[in-house]
Amino acid sequence: MTEDRFKVVIVGSGPAGLTAAIYAARADLKPLVLEGDQPGGQLTITTDVENYPGFAEGIMGPELMNEFREQARRFGADIRQESVTSVDFSGPPHRVITTKGTYVGDTVIIASGARALLLGLESESRLMGHGVSACATCDGFFFRGKKIAVVGGGDSAVEEATFLTKFADRVTIIHRRDTLRASKIMQKRAMENPKIDFLWNSVVIEVLGDPASGLRALRIKNTKDHSEREVPFEGLFLAIGHLPNTEFVKGKLDMDAKGYVRTHDGTRTSVEGVFACGDVQDSVYRQAITAAGSGCMAAIDAERFLESGHSV
Secondary structure, three states, rough: EEEEEEEEEEOOHHHHHHHHHHHHHHHHOOOOOEEEOOOOHHHHHHEEEOOOOOOOOOOHHHHHHHHHHHHHHHOOOOOEOOOOEEEOOOOOEEEEEEEOOOEEEEEEEEEOEEEEEEOOOHHHHHOOOOOOOOOOOHHHHHHOOEEEEOOOOHHHHHHHHHHOOOOOEEEEEEEEOOOOOOOHHHHHHHHHHOOOEEEEEEEEEEEEEOOOEEEEEEEEEOOOOOOOEEEEEEEEOOOOOOEEEHHHOOOOOOOOOOOOOEEEOEEEEEOEEEEEOHOOOOOOOOOOOHHHHHHHHHHHHHHHHHOOOOOO
């Protein structure tokens, strides 16, 4: 097993990780980027990205991430498609272990992101980005004048449904129970919104449509009598939560109850020489632009840490 040493090891290759790589590479720190099993992060399963500054006509998610990657490479970032299995943060320097070897980093930047919890349906995966989305802020604009559904019963689901009423004709919240888990004020806001309907005691068991023409309907199952019916919709938003990709640092870094890495004084974590940026430490905004911004911060924090002789 190899054990190469780098000034900066970056775990993750979404907007946060690759922006950190661009800044670290421009600072002549020659960073190593470990891409993980989904190079480019969640934007690679997004179709049109219209809210990232600098692209007046929008850009495809995979194309945007390819631009990030090539820019990082241009400045000298070493990008490898390897998945991290564990870490040893007893340093600095710290060790990052992948399926192919062990890498020693004077600093480590955790940018492994978070993933939206999905229903686990084959049809859901097939239509992701073609009528199915896990981000209302990202994709709501594309559903102007349409009838859409939001799955979930917590604050996130109600917030997304309320936001989507700016665009959609009708928004239906589909919930497996007969009461919402959302806070009382959020429930009241949804109940009083004339554009929001509810499908109680219901779960989605199939997404109907195809990538070419988009989503046309959902097959709904009643959790009480187990009856099934097909309900026409043109969009489906999943709001059943996110899960940060922090399994490999569990017990190694201070995290909140949901598993997000806690940061302080910028992007510093509870371990000296380890920084975190992007969705792995942001449970609030979860946007490409905010992730990229925090990636810039992490690279600058790591550079200053190195310049100070490994003292925070």
